[in-house]
Amino acid sequence: xxxxxxxxxxxxxxxxxxxxxxxxxxxxxxxxxxxxxxxxxxxxxxxxxxxxxxxxxxxxxxxxxxxxxxxxxxxxxxxxxxxxxxxxxxxxxxxxxxxxxxxxxxxxxxxxxxxxxxxxxxxxxxxxxxxxxxxxxxxxxxxxxxxxxxxxxxxxxxxxxxxxxxxxxxxxxxxxxxxxxxxxxxxxxxxxxxxxxxxxxxxxxxxxxxxxxxxxxxxxxxxxxxxxxxxxxxxxxxxxxxxxxxxxxxxxxxxxxxxxxx
Amino acid sequence: xxxxxxxxxxxxxxxxxxxxxxxxxxxxxxxxxxxxxxxxxxxxxxxxxxxxxxxxxxxxxxxxxxxxxxxxxxxxxxxxxxxxxxxxxxxxxxxxxxxxxxxxxxxxxxxxxxxxxxxxxxxxxxxxxxxxxxxxxxxxxxxxxxxxxxxxxxxxxxxxxxxxxxxxxxxxxxxxxxxxxxxxxxxxxxxxxxxxxxxxxxxxxxxxxxxxxxxxxxxxxxxxxxxxxxxxxxxxxxxxxxxxxxxxxxxxxxxxxxxxxxxxxxxxxxxxxxxxxxxxxxxxxxxxxxxxxxxxxxxxxxxxxxxxxxxxxxxxxxxxxxxxxxxxxxxxxxxxxxxxxxxxxxxxxxxxxxxxxx
Amino acid sequence: xxxxxxxxxxxxxxxxxxxxxxxxxxxxxxxxxxxxxxxxxxxxxxxxxxxxxxxxxxxxxxxxxxxxxxxxxxxxxxxxxxxxxxxxxxxxxxxxxxxxxxxxxxxxxxxxxxxxxxxxxxxxxxxxxxxxxxxxxxxxxxxxxxxxxxxxxxxxxxxxxxxxxxxxxxxxxxxxxxxxxxxxxxxxxxxxxxxxxxxxxxxxxxxxxxxxxxxxxxxxxxxxxxxxxxxxxxxxxxxxxxxxxxxxxxxxxxxxxxxxxxxxxxxxxxxxxxxxxxxxxxxxxxxxxxxxxxxxxxxxxxxxxxxxx
Numbered sequence: 001x002x003x004x005x006x007x008x009x010x011x012x013x014x015x016x017x018x019x020x021x022x023x024x025x026x027x028x029x030x031x032x033x034x035x036x037x038x039x040x041x042x043x044x045x046x047x048x049x050x051x052x053x054x055x056x057x058x059x060x061x062x063x064x065x066x067x068x069x070x071x072x073x074x075x076x077x078x079x080x081x082x083x084x085x086x087x088x089x090x091x092x093x094x095x096x097x098x099x100x101x102x103x104x105x106x107x108x109x110x111x112x113x114x115x116x117x118x119x120x121x122x123x124x125x126x127x128x129x130x131x132x133x134x135x136x137x138x139x140x141x142x143x144x145x146x147x148x149x150x151x152x153x154x155x156x157x158x159x160x161x162x163x164x165x166x167x168x169x170x171x172x173x174x175x176x177x178x179x180x181x182x183x184x185x186x187x188x189x190x191x192x193x194x195x196x197x198x199x200x201x202x203x204x205x206x207x208x209x210x211x212x213x214x215x216x217x218x219x220x221x222x223x224x225x226x227x228x229x230x231x232x233x234x235x236x237x238x239x240x241x242x243x244x245x246x247x248x249x250x251x252x253x254x255x256x257x258x259x260x261x262x
Numbered sequence: 263x264x265x266x267x268x269x270x271x272x273x274x275x276x277x278x279x280x281x282x283x284x285x286x287x288x289x290x291x292x293x294x295x296x297x298x299x300x301x302x303x304x305x306x307x308x309x310x311x312x313x314x315x316x317x318x319x320x321x322x323x324x325x326x327x328x329x330x331x332x333x334x335x336x337x338x339x340x341x342x343x344x345x346x347x348x349x350x351x352x353x354x355x356x357x358x359x360x361x362x363x364x365x366x367x368x369x370x371x372x373x374x375x376x377x378x379x380x381x382x383x384x385x386x387x388x389x390x391x392x393x394x395x396x397x398x399x400x401x402x403x404x405x406x407x408x409x410x411x412x413x414x415x416x417x418x419x420x421x422x423x424x425x426x427x428x429x430x431x432x433x434x435x436x437x438x439x440x441x442x443x444x445x446x447x448x449x450x451x452x453x454x455x456x457x458x459x460x461x462x463x464x465x466x467x468x469x470x471x472x473x474x475x476x477x478x479x480x481x482x483x484x485x486x487x488x489x490x491x492x493x494x495x496x497x498x499x500x501x502x503x504x505x506x507x508x509x510x511x512x513x514x515x516x517x518x519x520x521x522x523x524x525x526x527x528x529x530x531x532x533x534x535x536x537x538x539x540x541x542x543x544x545x546x547x548x549x550x551x552x553x554x555x556x557x558x559x560x561x562x563x564x565x566x567x568x569x570x571x572x573x574x575x576x577x578x579x580x581x582x583x584x585x586x587x588x589x590x591x592x593x594x595x596x597x598x599x600x601x602x603x604x605x606x607x608x609x610x611x612x613x614x615x616x617x618x619x620x
Numbered sequence: 621x622x623x624x625x626x627x628x629x630x631x632x633x634x635x636x637x638x639x640x641x642x643x644x645x646x647x648x649x650x651x652x653x654x655x656x657x658x659x660x661x662x663x664x665x666x667x668x669x670x671x672x673x674x675x676x677x678x679x680x681x682x683x684x685x686x687x688x689x690x691x692x693x694x695x696x697x698x699x700x701x702x703x704x705x706x707x708x709x710x711x712x713x714x715x716x717x718x719x720x721x722x723x724x725x726x727x728x729x730x731x732x733x734x735x736x737x738x739x740x741x742x743x744x745x746x747x748x749x750x751x752x753x754x755x756x757x758x759x760x761x762x763x764x765x766x767x768x769x770x771x772x773x774x775x776x777x778x779x780x781x782x783x784x785x786x787x788x789x790x791x792x793x794x795x796x797x798x799x800x801x802x803x804x805x806x807x808x809x810x811x812x813x814x815x816x817x818x819x820x821x822x823x824x825x826x827x828x829x830x831x832x833x834x835x836x837x838x839x840x841x842x843x844x845x846x847x848x849x850x851x852x853x854x855x856x857x858x859x860x861x862x863x864x865x866x867x868x869x870x871x872x873x874x875x876x877x878x879x880x881x882x883x884x885x886x887x888x889x890x891x892x893x894x895x896x897x898x899x900x901x902x903x904x905x906x907x908x909x910x911x912x913x914x915x916x917x918x919x920x921x922x923x924x925x926x927x928x929x
Contacts, residue, residue: 058482084484096479098472100540108465109472113484115465119493122464123457129464130276137275176483338722386910390917392721393655397864397913400857401906408903412896524857528729535726577745584737591730595723596715 007228008036011212012057012180017066019052019236026052027063027236034180039206039213041223043247044233045256050216051093053233054182057214058090059083071179084113089178091169093185093216099158103168106157107143110175111136143171147201163194170201174209181205183215187222195219199226224248232256281459298448303441311440318553319447320508325533325545326458327501332531333539334462335494336474337387341399342502343526344406347519349376349503350510351416354425358418365432369450369507376503377496379406384495388488403524410519426516443512450508454501459542461497470494471540502530532587536594538603547602556583626771627890628883633776635882636783640838641859642866642874643787644831649868650807651827652713654724658732660856662832665704665739667839667848669697671748690752694836701832704735709825736853745850750843754778779841786837787875790830794871799826807869858902861909867922876920881905 012034019027027049034040042050055061057068059078068075070086089110098106115136117129144153147167152160157168166186173181186202187195199222205211217223223230224244232240232247234256240247247253270285272278282288302315328342353372357363363371383402387395410416411423418425430437437446461467469490472480477487510517529552537548559579567574598604641659648656656662673693678684681692708731716727755774794800805813806823814820842852859878866877885901893900912919 060478060482080478080481081484081486084482090482092479096476098475098479100475101468101471105468105471109468109480109485110483112465112469112472117465119461119466119497122466123461125460125464133279133464134275137279141275172483336722338725386913390913393725394864394913394917396655396722396725397860397906398910400860401903401910404857404903404906408899412899531726531729578741581737581741581745584733585741586737588730588732588734588737591733592712592727595719595727595730596712599723 007038011036013069015067017063019063030238032231038228041227041230042216048233049236087179089173089176090182095165097157104153107140107171107175110172147171180212308440311444319451322546322549324502324505325549327498328530329534329545331498335470338396339399340396341403342530343522344403345376345499345502346506347522348379349506353507372507373500373504377500380495380499387491424518538601541603544601544603631883631886635879636780638859638862639875639878640783642862644834645863646874647831657728660853661732661735662835663839664853665735666836667843668739668743669700671750671848672743705828705832747847747849861905864909867919870921873921
């Protein structure tokens with residue numbers, strides 16, 4: 001599976017996205033693109049609109065203006081279902097796992113779109129339903145192995161420590177076999193060791209599965225280390241875009257981060 | 263045989279996915295089925311069948327239905343009684359208006375009618391939740407209470423909405439005596455309970471639970487809330503509807519709309535809370551509890567009263583019943599939201615490790 | 621026309637009574653986010669206490685004046701409602717902080733059963749009457765405008781007046797007193813209110829007390845009109861669509877909602893009922909609220925909830 005990592009063409013193109021809540025502008029005319037196989041970071045101070053951006057891409061929020069082009073398909077109005085169908089998966093900043101379900105079941109939900117057996121077949125554990133369940137279970141076990149969480153597969157996620165929950169959240173997104181994976185602060189609140197683990201998983205996903213990754217992260221060290229290109233947002237506007245080095249040298253970005261007067 | 267899973271290794275995912283992965287549990291289940299199908303019919307009196315076993319079986323079926331909706335999908339309902347009524351009256355109409363309609367056919371059609379109504383009255387759940395949804399389901403309750411009382415067509419022009427049905431039979435076998443009724447209900451319940459268990463461990467069940475636990479996240483992984491919620495309403499109402507039809511046909515044989523009043527709806531909800539939300543087994547516990555408690559109190563309280571020289575009236579017993587139900591609901595919601603079922607599984611968990619708890 | 625007006629006024633009067641119960645719902649929902657299904661049981665409990673105490677007081681004290689008996693009974697019933705409120709906070713609410721709305725709602729269903737059981741256990745389960753000297757005879761008004769005039773129940777009129785007074789008093793209480801301000805702060809944001817030193821638990825007790833008192837007033841009025849009996853507990857069911865329509869967090873909403881439902885029920889029953897077999901009042905209110913809900917989920921005066929992820 002290990003191949004040369006080749007950055008491909010533009011896979012996701014965001015054009016002129018504006019989003020407002022009532023009178024509050026969360027995003028103002030933001031455009032940027034993501035290329036296939038790359039790791040693209042979105043950074044910015046608190047309240048810059050980073051999470052809103054991910055929510056727009058994954059169809060949770062509907063922008064008032066703008067267009068999303070994913071794999072050549074144009075979406076004026078994205079919704080969560082369309083996004084999932086198109087192959088966009090995401091994780092959440094404040095872990096949004098299904099608390100009452102086991103790790104295994106949580107990750108299995110990621111396969112929902114691929115499961116076709118009807119209600120009656122499921123009710124009687126009929127041939128197709130049973131076969132399907134087993135086939136997907138096997139796939140999910142691969143993900144569990146990959147994330148090294150075999151020992152907790154039957155544990156309800158509500159009982160897991162924070163770091164492991166983050167991993168399950170990633171697992172659930174991976175189970176969708178997404179073309180693009182959106183990670184909302186995957187390392188927030190982790191200690192150094194957990195951060196290293198998570199970085200390794202992200203790089204492995206990108207490398208071995210060839211998944212394109214968009215991530216929001218506050219830890220600049222991590223961002224600069226693992227990302228190919230970086231978008232910088234501030235007050236809902238884009239103030240920088242380019243390679244980590246270029247962004248680091250951008251005076252506007254420095255100003256935003258050092259908190260100089262506006 | 264000690265309750266242990268040591269040495270029981272699973273070599274395939276199929277083995278691991280069984281309903282009872284532990285060997286001892288499978289034996290226990292088998293034993294329980296033997297007792298239910300053979301032991302009980304041989305040993306019980308007519309009174310036990312009429313007062314306890316048959317109501318228990320039918321209410322268990324209804325409780326499973328309510329649990330699928332409330333416990334698994336997280337959608338509250340205060341109108342389950344109305345869906346029992348829809349099931350009962352629809353089954354009644356199918357069986358008197360269509361010549362030669364078999365009993366099973368009428369029951370299933372009753373269930374399907376209830377499912378259709380479930381979808382209609384569940385539709386508000388797409389926009390509202392919590393108590394707004396509770397109100398929508400209450401609306402269903404009051405509407406159907408009224409409809410079966412006032413719209414004469416439903417009751418074949420019977421005054422006061424009272425209808426009756428007799429000479430039940432399935433493929434030539436009469437369902438007349440208490441034992442026959444018991445076995446008929448038990449068979450249906452066994453099939454439906456198994457199907458419910460299967461649903462909850464397959465894709466659809468996971469979708470319901472995902473919607474219950476975190477609906478935004480569920481949408482993001484491609485679960486359609488509309489499909490998940492409405493399917494939960496439909497399946498749940500189907501179960502409740504079949505139970506309603508059984509309640510009318512088999513348990514009561516003649517009934518009027520009051521049999522399915524809002525009190526019945528609350529009772530079903532209480533079974534689920536006390537028995538255990540999100541547990542099929544809990545539905546049985548809850549139903550057993552609610553069926554047995556009043557009988558128990560009726561026997562026990564006057565006896566206890568006599569011991570201390572008090573005479574306890576039937577009214578007092580019914581007040582005590584109210585108080586105990588109320589107190590238990592509050593108790594379980596505060597202390598153990600997963601009900602008796604969780605107490606049960608905690609006990610089993612302890613037993614598995616006993617005598618070395620660490 | 622006279623008949624229509626009569627129906628309309630009858631509806632308004634009935635609506636006022638719904639509002640009384642609905643206000644109890646709104647108060648508690650505002651302050652603690654609990655939709656109190658037990659409000660009906662509280663009305664029953666309060667009315668039972670009032671009826672029985674006014675019956676027992678002459679025997680206990682030897683004073684046979686009905687005024688005295690009613691006043692003492694009112695005070696005693698009020699005290700009982702305080703105790704109930706305190707116990708509910710202590711034993712239930714305190715342990716369910718930050719639970720989901722549905723869980724709280726089910727808990728209040730439990731409380732309702734408990735209260736119904738205890739209330740009937742203490743006070744009995746027959747039909748009792750409350751006689752606080754409300755005039756029963758109907759009067760004709762507007763005789764010079766319509767032929768025959770319009771028939772109005774004096775009792776209804778007084779009931780409406782009392783309800784209006786109660787609402788006025790509550791408004792003053794909320795706007796002018798320190799406790800009222802604290803209540804509004806809690807209603808706005810529990811945590812923020814707590815962080816500036818407002819004792820949440822005490823506020824909840826107060827709110828439940830106030831709701832208990834409105835239940836008592838509602839119980840007295842309903843009880844003197846219809847007699848005190850178990851079915852009084854079901855007024856909660858009648859008032860539910862009222863709060864949904866008016867908005868869960870708005871006292872004016874409860875009033876307007878009550879009036880709309882009251883009038884809607886009466887008009888539909890009189891003008892629509894005969895065509896469909898009658899008895900449609902109960903579900904009509906629900907359907908009205910439900911249809912309304914589809915278009916304006918927050919109700920007439922409720923605050924709009926914006927979901928942010």
